[in-house]
Amino acid sequence: MDWGSLQAILGGVNKHSTSIGKIWLTVLFIFRIMILVVAAERVWGDEQQDFVCNTLQPGCRNVCYDHFFPISHIRLWALQLIFVSTPALLVAMHVAYTRHEKKRRFRNGEKIDIEELKNEKIHIRGPLWWTYTSSIFFRIIFEAVFMYVFYYMYDGYQMPRLVKCDAWPCPNVVDCFVSRPTEKTTFTIFMLAVSGICMTLNLAELCYLVAKICMKQSRKTAALK
Amino acid sequence: MSWAFLRDLLSGVNKYSTGIGRIWVAVVFIFRLLVYVAAAENIWKYEHDEFECNIKQPGCENVCFDHFFPVSHIRLWALQLILVSTPSLLVVFHVAYRENREKKHNQKLYKSPGEIDGGLLYTYLISLVLKTGFEIVFLILFYKLYNGFQIPHLVKCDVRPCPNTVDCYISKPTEKMIFLYFLVATSCLCIVLNLSELSYLICKYSVKCYLKRYTKKHRGSTSDCHKSGTISHRRAAAAGPVHDSSLSLPLNAEGGHEKISPLT
Numbered sequence: 001m002d003w004g005s006l007q008a009i010l011g012g013v014n015k016h017s018t019s020i021g022k023i024w025l026t027v028l029f030i031f032r033i034m035i036l037v038v039a040a041e042r043v044w045g046d047e048q049q050d051f052v053c054n055t056l057q058p059g060c061r062n063v064c065y066d067h068f069f070p071i072s073h074i075r076l077w078a079l080q081l082i083f084v085s086t087p088a089l090l091v092a093m094h095v096a097y098t099r100h101e102k103k104r105r106f107r108n109g110e111k112i113d114i115e116e117l118k119n120e121k122i123h124i125r126g127p128l129w130w131t132y133t134s135s136i137f138f139r140i141i142f143e144a145v146f147m148y149v150f151y152y153m154y155d156g157y158q159m160p161r162l163v164k165c166d167a168w169p170c171p172n173v174v175d176c177f178v179s180r181p182t183e184k185t186t187f188t189i190f191m192l193a194v195s196g197i198c199m200t201l202n203l204a205e206l207c208y209l210v211a212k213i214c215m216k217q218s219r220k221t222a223a224l225k
Numbered sequence: 226m227s228w229a230f231l232r233d234l235l236s237g238v239n240k241y242s243t244g245i246g247r248i249w250v251a252v253v254f255i256f257r258l259l260v261y262v263a264a265a266e267n268i269w270k271y272e273h274d275e276f277e278c279n280i281k282q283p284g285c286e287n288v289c290f291d292h293f294f295p296v297s298h299i300r301l302w303a304l305q306l307i308l309v310s311t312p313s314l315l316v317v318f319h320v321a322y323r324e325n326r327e328k329k330h331n332q333k334l335y336k337s338p339g340e341i342d343g344g345l346l347y348t349y350l351i352s353l354v355l356k357t358g359f360e361i362v363f364l365i366l367f368y369k370l371y372n373g374f375q376i377p378h379l380v381k382c383d384v385r386p387c388p389n390t391v392d393c394y395i396s397k398p399t400e401k402m403i404f405l406y407f408l409v410a411t412s413c414l415c416i417v418l419n420l421s422e423l424s425y426l427i428c429k430y431s432v433k434c435y436l437k438r439y440t441k442k443h444r445g446s447t448s449d450c451h452k453s454g455t456i457s458h459r460r461a462a463a464a465g466p467v468h469d470s471s472l473s474l475p476l477n478a479e480g481g482h483e484k485i486s487p488l489t
Binding site for chain 2: 002003005006041048049057058059061062063065066069070071072074075078079082085086089093169
């Protein structure tokens with residue numbers, strides 16, 4: 001069980017997304033999940049071992065590390081990716097439910113081609129439109145929340161080289177040095193930029209869906225007149 | 226042998242579940258298993274190496290670590306995931322038994338081997354009770370073993386060979402506590418899902434049984450609710466779509482992925 005399984009689940013959702021949705025999914029897989037697994041995890045891999053404090057006092061390093069990094073960047077990113085991917089499941093469940101309803105109607109005597117049903121692309125309209133739009137809305141909310149949490153927890157997006165720590169049992173104010181601060185800052189800014197791109201894509205998709213439905217409604221009312 | 230085995234097992238179970246059961250599978254996969262593998266495992270990876278005591282006495286650190294962490298949180302978490310997923314195997318075995326029986330007698334004995342009725346209903350209910358039981362047992366175990374769900378920064382240890390009371394510092398206590406709360410929250414969510422599925426199934430089949438008895442009483446013959454698994458009985462009253470076991474999520478990746486999608 002790993003990110004590959006999540007990829008398999010989300011891959012199925014791809015069929016029923018808009019084009020912007022497919023771009024979002026690609027960005028998510030390549031620029032976020034893959035970067036996280038292949039690069040970022042290694043950068044943060046030795047974070048506590050190489051967190052060094054200028055003291056021999058046992059326990060000071062542990063306490064200072066815990067004080068400055070209550071939850072590691074890498075874990076926050078993993079949680080962010082999980083939460084941001086989950087709304088897509090709502091769409092998958094709705095599509096499954098729609099297909100099931102059609103199968104039931106087929107069993108009750110209506111003529112529907114089963115093979116066609118399996119491969120049919122379900123268009124985003126009616127109740128599915130609402131599910132899809134709410135899933136995009138939740139994605140945007142989760143992205144924004146996590147970006148804010150990062151900003152709030154780490155006072156910005158920069159990783160300092162040196163932190164001054166005076167938590168007990170450190171005898172007085174002690175200098176502690178973070179390992180690979182520049183590399184970590186680079187990756188933080190990269191992940192932030194990609195989050196921003198994903199949020200923009202989601203907003204664009206939301207606007208597109210709303211505009212589409214408004215145009216449809218105006219065409220309907222024009223036709224009725 | 227890895228977590229992929231559990232994933233494949235649960236994918237198989239998904240076919241015979243109700244709608245709530247599928248939500249449970251999704252929660253277990255994404256919010257428990259994936260979080261465990263992708264995030265939590267690494268937090269506890271070097272817990273012993275990073276556990277530091279304010280003493281140079283050899284053996285003191287080992288003994289103190291063992292005293293305060295008889296079984297590591299992460300191992301308990303893994304055991305919980307395994308034990309909570311296994312009762313679903315009962316359902317899989319029962320369905321396989323039904324299919325075997327049909328093959329042996331070379332005739333259709335059941336309306337559908339995977340439909341939850343008759344004996345399979347009881348198996349399903351037992352699996353739900355076991356799942357809920359295991360969840361509660363593990364939550365209590367976590368609570369008792371570690372005095373609540375808190376992880377302290379510092380523990381005071383005076384086990385031999387430590388010469389006197391020694392301060393020992395735990396690594397990443399805040400991060401561990403956050404994930405522990407996450408574990409508790411998802412466990413509670415799963416308990417709620419299991420209990421609602423249990424009550425839903427009990428209500429549904431009690432109503433079904435009652436209606437059958439009521440209609441048969443009107444026609445002047447006795448009814449027997451427990452024979453509903455055999456094909457000779459009338460079709461069940463039209464049920465809503467959530468209960469039908471043929472509901473499947475179209476979550477196979479496109480482009481010819483060979484991997485089994487966990488939610489089909």
